[in-house]
Amino acid sequence: MVAITIPENYGAVITVALGAIPVLGFVHGIITGRQRKAAKVPYPHSYATQEQCRENAKAEQFNCAQRAHANFLENASQTMLFTLVAGLKYPQLAAGIGAAWVFFRTLFLYGYVYSGKPQGKGRMMGGFFWLAQGALWGLSVFGVGRDLISI
Template structure:
């Protein structure tokens, strides 16, 4: 029989990984949905064409929001898992790194969609999420290795 004991402060880890991260995903969806009509991009199309973007700045803004959302989806599930696993050994650090990841992703979203930087380059303001995600991965691997070795 396998038993899993979680640290007393593991609730904070859960709050970040299964609370804040999904809420940010929902916010991404709301923003994309809100911009779709003005961009004149109808379902099932995911993005505006180059011609639509050239003719309508709202279409470019929609594409930026859609790409920010797609990038979030490409990274959020592994980050949730890394946070949950790292939190088993290092709950405070995993909570901090996860919360900073959410903050960085929020800046990334805002910069991508609402900045006046050309071609969505405002997203780079939130680029720290890559390092935070890597730190969570490393903390997960280190914590597991420490248990096994």
């Protein structure tokens, strides 16, 4: 039998992984929905066409919001898991890095959608989320994973 001990200060880890990250996903959805409406891109179409983008600047902005949201969805679940696992051994560090990930993902969203830079290049403002995500992965695999393998 394997026993997993939850540290006393694990609440901060849960707040980031199961609170802040899903809330940011909800914000992504609201922004993307508003941009879709402004761009007049009907469901079930995922993106505005190139023609729509040439005719309506809001269509390009919608595409940026949609891509930012998709990229968030591609990365959020693993980041939540890495935060929860890393927090078993390093709760304060995992919560802090997870919060940094949320901060940089917020900059990524803002830059992608609202910076006005062509082709969504404003997203680079938040590109450091990759470092936070990598750090959480490393803490999970090499920090906690090494302990689990020795069981």
